[in-house]
Amino acid sequence: MILFVNMIEFQKACPLPDSGIKPEMNIYEKFGVPTLINATGTVTRLGGSLMEEAVLDAMKEASRFSVSIEELQNAASRIISNKTGTEAGIVTSGASAGLTLGTASLIAGMNLEKISRIPALPDIPEILVAHNQRNSYDRAITLAGAKLVNVGIDDIHSGAGVRGVELWEYGLEKTEYCVGVLYTLGDRFNEKELTSVVKWAHQNDLAVLVDAAASLPPYENLKGIPETGADLVFYSGGKAIGGPQSTGILCGKKHLVSSALLQMLDWDEHYNLWDPVEGLLDKQQIHALPRHGIGRGMKVSKEAIIGLLKALELFTPESIEKKRSRFLSQLNQIRENLESFVAQAELMEPENDYPVLNLYLNTDKEAANALQLCARLRSGNPRVFVGHGRLKENILQINPVCMREGDEKEVIRRIKEELEG
Numbered sequence: 001m002i003l004f005v006n007m008i009e010f011q012k013a014c015p016l017p018d019s020g021i022k023p024e025m026n027i028y029e030k031f032g033v034p035t036l037i038n039a040t041g042t043v044t045r046l047g048g049s050l051m052e053e054a055v056l057d058a059m060k061e062a063s064r065f066s067v068s069i070e071e072l073q074n075a076a077s078r079i080i081s082n083k084t085g086t087e088a089g090i091v092t093s094g095a096s097a098g099l100t101l102g103t104a105s106l107i108a109g110m111n112l113e114k115i116s117r118i119p120a121l122p123d124i125p126e127i128l129v130a131h132n133q134r135n136s137y138d139r140a141i142t143l144a145g146a147k148l149v150n151v152g153i154d155d156i157h158s159g160a161g162v163r164g165v166e167l168w169e170y171g172l173e174k175t176e177y178c179v180g181v182l183y184t185l186g187d188r189f190n191e192k193e194l195t196s197v198v199k200w201a202h203q204n205d206l207a208v209l210v211d212a213a214a215s216l217p218p219y220e221n222l223k224g225i226p227e228t229g230a231d232l233v234f235y236s237g238g239k240a241i242g243g244p245q246s247t248g249i250l251c252g253k254k255h256l257v258s259s260a261l262l263q264m265l266d267w268d269e270h271y272n273l274w275d276p277v278e279g280l281l282d283k284q285q286i287h288a289l290p291r292h293g294i295g296r297g298m299k300v301s302k303e304a305i306i307g308l309l310k311a312l313e314l315f316t317p318e319s320i321e322k323k324r325s326r327f328l329s330q331l332n333q334i335r336e337n338l339e340s341f342v343a344q345a346e347l348m349e350p351e352n353d354y355p356v357l358n359l360y361l362n363t364d365k366e367a368a369n370a371l372q373l374c375a376r377l378r379s380g381n382p383r384v385f386v387g388h389g390r391l392k393e394n395i396l397q398i399n400p401v402c403m404r405e406g407d408e409k410e411v412i413r414r415i416k417e418e419l420e421g
């Protein structure tokens, strides 16, 4: 019989079966999923924003207690309204969910019958939208049972003329079923245009929903967009704010925010026992509790709500500046190292947004076909996902917003490797 003097000798003699799990693996690798370098931006498909330690700590602490979600959303409302200059606000499970809940609030308000029927309403409610603002996210509006009605003609976009969609054209499509206007902000917030749409809508008893999901930074937009008088504004929590990827903000007029919350909460409760704190929901306004509303499947966990609130607290002009300089330094390193491998490396520094780097590829080189290069970068080691919005022009874009410190070195190495090879 052999006696082992210590554990190390014992393990050498009797090795455990190899689990394949190595101590240096990250949590995803331990579950068999390779991680990747995201140089594309806060895209949902690649997991969205990377949260700061302070946000993660807050979420961890939030997980240790039970809390009333209704009370937590009331507290969130005070914080959001303060930061956005609105009457009220709640945390939703993304800007998309916000669009659905916001539409539901325009349709139903506090009307229990309508809340119960959404999305199958006898008279289909209509939401007007300038047809050049139609986009893949507006599906969220129709999810609440509304129909999107395209407004206007855009000759500038089609190249057929000099005029885009004009304000008077909204009136052409307005019917008795209309409840609101959807306004989607692109990269640029045109304050004058949105203000005039809001003015027209209010003169016509319609509310305005503003999809501002990706309209931060600049920081000023947090207050500037609601200041136009828009009734509800939606921001993503998982983009520039740096909150959990599955969060968003719905903010604006209190009666609409209240309706959105009513249609999102879990109502497996007795009316007589329900004791709302003063805030978004008023027992006087609701003679019975609704069944679970359209938003029940869009619930937000207490951890996610706290994570968003903490991220929102940390989202300041100073933190944006700090990030901007880190991103600039990363992009400059990439530019300096790759300049001689591409036709042009152009650093874009928009005044109000984070910088991006455009790499114009040499079109004469086989290795530089943008689509194929993009694919090879995705399948290499490590996997690198670069911005793919301008591949047709043979441009790779490097967006630093979801890059970790040090990722720039791998981006340089991998692109060099592919262009040399």
Ligand SMILES: *Cc1c(COP(=O)(O)O)cnc(C)c1O
Pocket (backbone or CB within 6 Å): 044, 093, 094, 095, 096, 097, 137, 184, 185, 211, 212, 213, 214, 235, 236, 237, 238, 247, 248
């Ligand atoms: C990202 C985005 C959304 C969706 O936001 P989520 O928070 O991911 O739900 C909606 N609209 C626009 C314009 C966006 O850019």
